[in-house]
Amino acid sequence: MNRRNFLQFLGVSSAALLIPGGLQSKLLKSMAQNPNIKPISGSWFEFQHLLPSEGRYWDPALAKFTAEQWKEKVREISEIGFEYLVLQEIALDGKAIYPSGLAPQYQLGCDDPLEAVLSAADEVGIKFFISNDFWADCQKGDFLMNDPGIRKLRAKAMEEVTNKYGHHKSFYGWYFPNESYLMPYFDDKFINYMNDCTRTAKMLMPDSVNMIAPYNIKAEKSDDFFVKQLERMNIDIIAYQDGVGVNSTRLGEPAKYFENLYKAHQKASRARIWADMELFYFEEGTKGNLLPADFETRILKQMEDLSPFVDKILCYQYIGCMNKPGSKAYAGHENQESVRLYKQYKNWYDANIINK
Template sequence: MNRKNFLLSMGAAAMAGPFFMNELQAAVRKKSNIKPIEGSWFEFQHHSAAEGKYWNPTLEKFTAEQWDAKVKELADAGMRYLVLLDVAIYGKSFYPTSLLPQHEMGCDDPLEAVLAAADKYGIRFFVSNGFFGEWTKPAMLMQDRTVNKLRLKAMNELAEKYGHHKSFYGWYYPNETGIHGHYDDVFINYVNTSSAEAAKLMPKAKTLIAPYGTRNVEYGEHYERQLEQLDVDFIAYQDEIGVEKTKVEESAGIFENLYKMHKKAAKSRLWADVEVFRFEGKVYNSALLPAPAERVVQQLEAVSPYVEKILIYQYTGMINKPGSDVFAGHPDSVQLYDGLVRAGALKGKK
């Protein structure tokens, strides 16, 4: 809302009565308290068939043209960063490679399709360097020599095949051991080894991690030293509301403490990974559904004062523009889209 329209609206509301005046002022305050959602995780297939039942079958059949349209939809909604969750899973890749067999999809090279689309629509991609090996055993994946060699070979291949895309902004390291007071040394070594390879391959590329166990951080010198040791540009902590580990009312305090620690360490920048889903049934054993917009707005309000940027997990499956030609997900995803547009967290329909 520009200044002229704002003043006109205020005048009209005043004439209509104090109730409408209060409603308008409350709406303006609410919007000013929320940072916009600037990015989302992105995937070709969700790693859990149970969780992804409402969108996996659709995405599996997407053509290159449909991937292009979906990336455009994300850009139109205000997304400027996409984080590719994985380039391989269950022993198969999502791009043509000699390292693994390839998943059968409706598009021969979905990675090329989305990067080419991102080039056109001004989106920056963090490209994953996983999952190679059994993704449910992250500690093993970080230490296994065979897996580590395969991961580094894949990074070299990805940089060679796709590094020319201006949208290839950086790397995302998907293996996480979680925070249990502090990071495991194994995790720090995995991150720093990956970043060393990334620096060789694409010196200007940025790096991102998204730890879980956010509520378990033990604030103090030990954690501060670990932040200084981690060679990564951005840490987008999971708010863990969707997985029901943290309550919305706890989130602000957690991120305020993280803000203080990152300010002291003065190394990686603090982002948020806001979970915009809920479970249809039991946590981790049922389909993901879009969370109520009211809850998500509260999540955004909680982290906005403390983080540089807000990313979400995730637009795919959880959010769809009304009338989208590339609709993928639960029908309630339209309601979440509309609610976030009204709150000023997403751009509206075009």
């Protein structure tokens, strides 16, 4: 997910400034009573964060996780109604996360974390979208998409992963993580890359459901040319990043962009439109570690804005930003703000979804 490349598109506003303190209680009350707010249906998931400078508060813990802790984390996530997990990487900087015959293995505390999480997902009914990269530097998106050698390696890896893990009922489909952005259209090179990945995915797993997650929605121009692009794209789900966490959009703005994108998808009658909603904010304003935002003053508003225009809301991300109280697989800042966010969301979920 090319949140790592978002800086060139940043706005300088702060979303929190859009909700004066005196209006917060009225806003929260109205949203809590809105029956049309969709819950969070899933999250991105990672074994290590792509940019170490953003994941310092949870990477050390993840690196030491045992197989049982990875399973516990998946079970924990399922308890708040998440149905989907989107694996960010099967490789990192050219090293395979799983035991592979194609590349050296990235050293973690668990010999096969991919087997661990898929086994747990089988048990609790979670569906995984499995990544097919990063077989070189994750920040070199153009290279990863277009290099012939990487293309061959990626295809071989998809075959290997299918052979090793395709028996898991939780292996729902693929996620192609070298993401494009709207400026205001998709680059043809990205469309070619994505369609190439889909061909391989469907050859290996004909029933696979496959997804991408583009960014920079504020540049969208959902005109006839864009509709024609959507018609050319052989992809099942496009989960657009809402951009609130990276300050690319201001709180309240994504609704108008998603409405336009929704109308374009309706015309194209092609990919389903989902949301990739950002739960975090940056510790240093526009950079640094990712920290969990507040549910009541920000995330609930994001959910309200996105709900009318998407089939599902996924989030970026549970790992590092949410932790169940007393979790045996804790990964996040020691200040327990991730536990606070978990409690806030679970209270809303229980009141508005479970006990509706």
